[in-house]
Amino acid sequence: MVAGNVGHLRQSREARLGRGFFATDAETLARALLGTHLIRVMEDGSTIRVRINETEAYNGVEDRASHAFGGRRTARTEPMYGRGGTSYVYFTYGMHHCFNVVAGGVDEPAAVLIRGGEVIEGLGAALANRGWTREKHAAVPAGLADGPAKLCRTLAIDRSLNAIDLTRDPTLRLERGDRGWHDEVSVISTPRIGVDYAGEWAARPLRFVARRM
DNA sequence: ATGACGATTTACT
């Protein structure tokens, strides 16, 4: 097989999500990210794969729950103004990190908060990141990554991974999920969690959860 | 310089 064909095959089989996937509005991206895989490659080479099953959409300027509400542009929110596919990791409550995927294009602040997922590969490394052991927890522990901060801890995501290009970075990437997975779940939408301060926007159904049927 | 608060989690009454 010649090199040119290898490249073509690789491209057709490429699982990693490219720029175009993220070039849309936050709500569309939030739905599209359900079932995709978030893959973390640790410094020691161990790999953890999580299937995303809960997301929230944050629109930019108009969305009162968004960090970019009113066009607020600070050192913290800067990644939201970047290209779609950029990461936005922020620190909150003095102890937790949350991971977002930036949607849309440059200077269009919008992002999707990854609120939860299921570890489907690298359970040992995932448990280690949480300080859990197989002895003290079930073999396939629920509750490992069912929350935005828990997911970050499970994948060892902190601000060193802020503002990276998720379409290129070697340590954190997104891949399309398995065909068929969507046939096994139903997606519900609810108001977003923890944004009661956001007035009219607090009630909008911008949280998406995929549950097995 | 200061104060209020948070896109959360965990433990406890």
Place this chain on the structure above:
DNA sequence: GTAAATCGTCATA
């Protein structure tokens, strides 16, 4: 059900 933990960020001065 309620509360504590814990500190970076942002608005105000």
